[in-house]
Amino acid sequence: MQKHNMQNFTDNSFVKKQALNRLTTFRMGGVPLFYSQPHNYEELGHALRLCRDNNLDFKVLGGGSNLVVDDYELDFGVIHICNPVFNKITAGPNNTVHVGAGVSLRSILRFCKDQGRGGAEFLAGIPGTLGGAVAGNAGAWGSSVESVLKSVITVDRCGETRRLLKKDIDFSYRKADLGGQVITEAEMELQPRSPELVKKLIKKNLDRKKASQPTSKPNAGCIFKNPANESAGKLLDVCGFKGWSLGGARVSDQHANFICNDKKASSQDVFRMIEKMKKAVKEKFDIDLELEVKLWRKDDNAKVA
Numbered sequence: 001m002q003k004h005n006m007q008n009f010t011d012n013s014f015v016k017k018q019a020l021n022r023l024t025t026f027r028m029g030g031v032p033l034f035y036s037q038p039h040n041y042e043e044l045g046h047a048l049r050l051c052r053d054n055n056l057d058f059k060v061l062g063g064g065s066n067l068v069v070d071d072y073e074l075d076f077g078v079i080h081i082c083n084p085v086f087n088k089i090t091a092g093p094n095n096t097v098h099v100g101a102g103v104s105l106r107s108i109l110r111f112c113k114d115q116g117r118g119g120a121e122f123l124a125g126i127p128g129t130l131g132g133a134v135a136g137n138a139g140a141w142g143s144s145v146e147s148v149l150k151s152v153i154t155v156d157r158c159g160e161t162r163r164l165l166k167k168d169i170d171f172s173y174r175k176a177d178l179g180g181q182v183i184t185e186a187e188m189e190l191q192p193r194s195p196e197l198v199k200k201l202i203k204k205n206l207d208r209k210k211a212s213q214p215t216s217k218p219n220a221g222c223i224f225k226n227p228a229n230e231s232a233g234k235l236l237d238v239c240g241f242k243g244w245s246l247g248g249a250r251v252s253d254q255h256a257n258f259i260c261n262d263k264k265a266s267s268q269d270v271f272r273m274i275e276k277m278k279k280a281v282k283e284k285f286d287i288d289l290e291l292e293v294k295l296w297r298k299d300d301n302a303k304v305a
């Protein structure tokens, strides 16, 4: 049984009441047990220690672009990495760039264009923050974030800050194992490249994304990871999911691995849809699809998803 001492939390100036539907690209999500926006490392450490001492489940929020969050009152808190101290981007020596976890991937690419830094153009069109991109080893076109990382700064559950080198982090396809630590900053390695070429490569990748993915309706990106040597979208397309709807949720006509929030979908519509898609692919191809999106459900007791 959890011991919730919420008073310890709500007494802090960095804690607010906030529904998550305004903070997710899927426009979905209820009110968490607490919602906090630490202004600095001290407040972040304090929030983490309060969670530990009061046995409170919490999740870390970045840009909210890879999440399907339950509509109801949630039984976990949220620590949102978004304040200016986590939003800085500065050039360092030897082609390094220090980027706060709250910096959007779009801002990183703007920096690369302005400063003539190359290697991160594959991130064009991926929403969200650097923290979320590192946590999920985000990528496209055969590249992922780990390829441009040198080290990561994290804060653990005791509020301790540490620097992890890339070789100490277990990265895999759309996954980085950081043992539930909060990412606050990363050191990227980005080679000199002419601004014109950087701009051209970004545009090329943006155009490819626009041509293949839905852009007009709220969504959370690809629902499932691609199984080995397969495309989840193609398998779902063969199962007939393109354009299929359930309640207010609708599978994109363009890409069968995207569920769109078409008409005020409920989280239950989406959870049911995901189950049906998984079941159909298992029955037709005997393949177990693995989720790429993170489900933040009320009954999910994981400390950090």
Ligand SMILES: Cc1cc2nc3c(=O)[nH]c(=O)nc-3n(C[C@H](O)[C@H](O)[C@H](O)COP(=O)(O)OP(=O)(O)OC[C@H]3O[C@@H](n4cnc5c(N)ncnc54)[C@H](O)[C@@H]3O)c2cc1C
Pocket: 025, 059, 060, 061, 062, 063, 064, 065, 066, 067, 081, 101, 125, 126, 127, 128, 129, 130, 131, 132, 133, 134, 135, 136, 137, 138, 139, 140, 174, 181, 182, 183, 184, 213, 214, 219, 220, 221, 222, 294, 304, 305
């Ligand atoms: C239209 C669209 C297209 C997309 N295309 C792609 C694509 O091509 N490739 C791809 O990889 N993804 C894609 N995505 C998914 C998503 O944009 C990425 O996964 C992105 O990196 C998520 O970052 P975020 O900041 O929004 O994370 P969130 O959605 O806020 O969180 C995602 C996960 O990361 C964790 N997390 C976030 N910040 C931190 C932190 N500071 N410390 C520790 N954990 C943290 C969260 O706890 C959660 O588990 C797409 C999404 C959309 C909506």
